[in-house]
Amino acid sequence: MRTNILTAIMLALAILVGSCNAPSDNALYREWRLQKYNCIATSSYGLTQVNEKFDYVLQFDNTGVFSCTTDCNTISGKFEKNKSALKFSGISFTELACDDMMVERSIVFNLPCIKSYEITDDAILVLKDDKGHILMELISYDLPDESLCGKWRLEKYNSIVTNSNELTDVNEESGAQAEMAVHGFSGKC
Known part of the structure; x- marks a missing residue:
């Protein structure tokens, strides 16, 4: 279960970082x-x-x-x-x-x-x-949308273990969260 939550957090973070329109590894290239x-x-x-x-x-x-x-x-x-x-x-x-x-x-x-x-x-x-x-x-010219930055708590995720399209609730005691910054993110379970 913990692996599923971590996988879901990583997928959510990848989507959020992509939506932040973050620059490539070299900050000059933009x-x-x-x-x-x-x-x-x-x-x-x-x-x-x-x-x-x-x-x-x-x-x-x-x-x-x-x-x-x-x-x-x-x-x-x-x-x-x-x-x-x-x-x-x-x-x-x-x-x-x-x-x-x-x-x-x-x-x-x-x-x-x-x-x-x-x-x-x-x-x-x-x-x-x-x-x-x-x-x-x-x-x-292409700064990310700072409204996405901050702390986010994961509430539901799509489990890759099941074939269902139903979202799975995260156990509230898990404390799974992500923190978005302008040029990066971190997460914890």
Whole structure:
């Protein structure tokens, strides 16, 4: 009976984690929304806030390819990473005429200058040059639904031992529960 409960908990946790839309093992491989950037129109390293009505999304995949969609154009290329080092190469972009291309031009200008990255709070990506100046700050675009996070008590499960589609009640004394966090889970019987 204890094995059935543990199996049911593990299946429930797998479903819950899948519904949390958790990122892959490497936190860099996902979509990031540009929040602040080093504007090429200014001479300082101060960051400029992106207008909230625009959606600039930088996506890294585990094959070493990146893409960035803007409100008008697309930027893409390759990237290499090693621990906290990050290098962009083969950068190409579409050149549609847009009303305001300052953010896009700044992204294209800054990408080759990026030499390192840092992820803080599992949700903020900071891209820096070789002197440690922040060139871009992005926020995770695909954060999981935090309403699923917390402690959950298992009440019923589908037993894999029987052929029935009926749910089996969990013995209240078992204390079977799962705890969901933004990027993981734990369970106990």
